Amino acid sequence: MVLQKKILIVEDDLTLAQQLTEALVGLGYDVSHALTGRDALSQAKRKRFDLCLIDYKLEDTNGGVVLKKLKAQKTSCRFIIVSGKTHIEKALEEQNALGLADAVISKPFKPDALFSTIDSLLAD
Amino acid sequence: MIDKKTINGQLGLKSIFRNSYYAGELKMRSLKRDKKYNLVQKKQLQTKQKDAVRKQITNCGKDDAVLKSQLISLQAALEAANSQLFAERELERKKRLADIGTLAATVAHELRNPLAAINMAVYNIKRKSNNPLLDENFECINLKIAESEKIISNILYYSKLRPPEFEAVLIYDVLKECIEDAQGQLKRIKKIDLRGIKLIEKQVIAADKVQLKEVFSNLLNNAYDAIDNQNGIIAVKARIKGNAVSVSVRDNGKGIDLKDLEFVCDPFFTTKAKGTGLGLAVCLQIIKFHNGTINIESKLGKGTDVRVCLPISQGK
Numbered sequence: 001m002v003l004q005k006k007i008l009i010v011e012d013d014l015t016l017a018q019q020l021t022e023a024l025v026g027l028g029y030d031v032s033h034a035l036t037g038r039d040a041l042s043q044a045k046r047k048r049f050d051l052c053l054i055d056y057k058l059e060d061t062n063g064g065v066v067l068k069k070l071k072a073q074k075t076s077c078r079f080i081i082v083s084g085k086t087h088i089e090k091a092l093e094e095q096n097a098l099g100l101a102d103a104v105i106s107k108p109f110k111p112d113a114l115f116s117t118i119d120s121l122l123a124d
Numbered sequence: 125m126i127d128k129k130t131i132n133g134q135l136g137l138k139s140i141f142r143n144s145y146y147a148g149e150l151k152m153r154s155l156k157r158d159k160k161y162n163l164v165q166k167k168q169l170q171t172k173q174k175d176a177v178r179k180q181i182t183n184c185g186k187d188d189a190v191l192k193s194q195l196i197s198l199q200a201a202l203e204a205a206n207s208q209l210f211a212e213r214e215l216e217r218k219k220r221l222a223d224i225g226t227l228a229a230t231v232a233h234e235l236r237n238p239l240a241a242i243n244m245a246v247y248n249i250k251r252k253s254n255n256p257l258l259d260e261n262f263e264c265i266n267l268k269i270a271e272s273e274k275i276i277s278n279i280l281y282y283s284k285l286r287p288p289e290f291e292a293v294l295i296y297d298v299l300k301e302c303i304e305d306a307q308g309q310l311k312r313i314k315k316i317d318l319r320g321i322k323l324i325e326k327q328v329i330a331a332d333k334v335q336l337k338e339v340f341s342n343l344l345n346n347a348y349d350a351i352d353n354q355n356g357i358i359a360v361k362a363r364i365k366g367n368a369v370s371v372s373v374r375d376n377g378k379g380i381d382l383k384d385l386e387f388v389c390d391p392f393f394t395t396k397a398k399g400t401g402l403g404l405a406v407c408l409q410i411i412k413f414h415n416g417t418i419n420i421e422s423k424l425g426k427g428t429d430v431r432v433c434l435p436i437s438q439g440k
Contacts, residue, residue, distance in 0.1 A: 013237045019244030026251060084236030086280045108240035108273055111247040 004030040005122050006047065010040040010054040010066060011082075020053070027115060037061035044070055049077050050122055056083035056091070064097040071100045078102045078121040082109065221391055228392070229283035232276040239269055239276075275400055281338075282391060282402045288332030288413045290438055295362075295369055296325045298333060302340035303360060310348045314357055321362040324369055330438045335410040342403040343373040343430050349396060350377025350428060367436050368416070374429040380422035388420060407432075414438070 007029045011017040017033045024031045032047065034040035037058050044052075052070060056063035063081050070077065079100065084107040085091060092098040103117050246265050250258070303316050347358045355376070362371045380388060380395075387393045389408040394401030404418075411418050414434050422428040 013241060016237060016241035016244060019241055019248055022248050023244055023251070026248070084233050084240070086233075086284045107236040108243050108269060111244055 004028065005050040006030045006032070007118070008040060008043060008047075008049045008052045009033045010037065010052060010058065010063070012036065012055060012057070012059050023111060023115075024118075029118075035059070037066045040066055041069055044073065044077075048075060051078045051080065051118060053080050053082055053118075056081055056085055056088055062091075062095075064092050064095040067092075067097050067100050068095070078124075080105060080114075080117065080121070082107060082114075084108075224392060225283045228279045232279040232283075235272065235276055239272055243269055278400045278402050278406075282406050282409075285406065285409050285413075288335050288410070290330045290332060292328045293331045293333050293336060295327055295329050295331070295336070295371075295434070296321060298336050299324075299340055299360065299362065299371065302337055302344060305341065306344040306348065310345075316358055316360055320360050321371070324362045324364060324371075327364060327369055327436070329369055329434055329436045331414055331434065332410075335413070336434075339407045339410050339432065340371070340373075342407050343432070346403055346430070347373050347375035347377065347428070349399075350375050350379070352378065364436075365433065368433045369436060370431060370433045372429055372431045374427065376427040379424040379426050379428055380420070381424055385420065385422060389418070 007024055009017050009020055009024075009031060011020070011033065012035055014035065017035070021031045021033055032043055032049070034043050037060050040052070040054070052067075054063040054066055058066070063083065067079055067081065070079070080103045081088065081092065081101045082105050088104055088106060089098055092101065092104070098104075102121050105114060105117065242265070246262055246269075250262050299321050300318060303318065303321075307316065344358065344360075348356075350356075351358070357376050359374045360371070361374070362369060364370075384393075384395060389404045390401075391405035392401040393405075408418055411432060411434070415438065416432060416434040419431040419433075420428065421431075
């Protein structure tokens with residue numbers, strides 16, 4: 001049996017998170033969801049994820065901060081930053097977090113484009 | 125018999141002798157004296173009058189000078205008040221536009237989340253329903269999501285417009301690319317003759333290539349929107365004019381109403397049914413960044429000519 005890849009969605013928009021979860025579960029992934037940065041960090045302590053999909057704008061913090069903290073756990077987890085922010089790369093760069101992300105995707109993304117990015121990152 | 129005349133005459137003579145002069149002479153003397161007196165008086169009067177007039181003139185002159193200086197200071201005050209009013213209005217306008225820009229950018233950004241959720245929901249419904257009959261409807265939703273995203277991008281592009289990154293750009297290549305793109309996308313368009321821009325074929329200018337593309341694409345797009353009949357023609361011409369390159373995009377479309385002309389570069393001003401009103405606002409901002417100018421001439425029912433002048437080099 002092939003081990004299911006584990007994905008954590010860090011997203012404060014509940015509806016979007018639900019739709020994403022449904023789609024990713026349909027594609028065969030084991031999906032968890034965190035509404036806040038704090039929740040994401042605590043979930044990451046309990047479970048080893050293969051990929052984190054992190055929204056930049058969160059209620060308690062931003063995706064760059066979460067990314068840095070998760071990265072510090074030194075797991076083989078891959079990271080995708082998702083955002084509706086226009087100059088998201090610049091914002092990440094200012095926090096020295098751009099190089100930590102495996103991909104940066106802007107909203108509203110095309111589902112197929114997102115899934116193929118996830119697929120290729122997890123295949124590496 | 126002595127007649128009355130004689131008596132009178134005698135009397136007269138008597139009186140003459142008595143007083144050593146006769147009344148006629150007296151009268152004459154009096155008259156002379158009067159005349160002399162009158163003359164003196166007249167002269168005095170004249171002098172007085174002259175003095176008065178002179179004084180008046182002097183006063184007038186003084187008044188005139190005062191008036192003139194007052195006029196000058198009034199004019200200066202008026203000019204100062206006018207320019208202050210203009211500056212205040214300009215500031216107010218800029219602030220209003222900045223506020224609208226901030227609002228639009230915030231709204232646009234916030235709309236990306238719901239759009240992303242709709243996108244995902246469509247994906248999920250499509251997968252679950254697995255019904256080809258619904259494909260057309262899904263296609264429609266996707267198309268509208270893409271359109272919304274385009275509007276949002278336009279608004280955000282405007283609000284986040286950054287100063288250009290100057291590099292040496294072959295302006296002909298950029299213009300040619302924009303014309304070819306426009307002809308590819310805009311179906312009704314008649315072929316735009318590239319010979320009109322041949323004169324700048326080798327010209328290199330200091331510009332931001334991406335921003336330049338944005339300007340030309342917007343101008344071509346506007347020209348295309350203005351021509352709504354089969355005889356629509358868009359002509360693009362370019363030439364070197366001193367230290368600048370001048371590019372003109374002309375159409376024979378519906379033209380711009382005179383009352384609208386001064387607002388066409390204002391952000392969010394549009395007369396199109398579909399449009400954010402940001403095209404020319406973006407162009408103007410980019411051209412300002414490049415220290416260039418934009419000139420719009422238009423006649424209602426005849427067409428519009430937009431002329432953009434961009435300096436070849438950017439001074440320090």
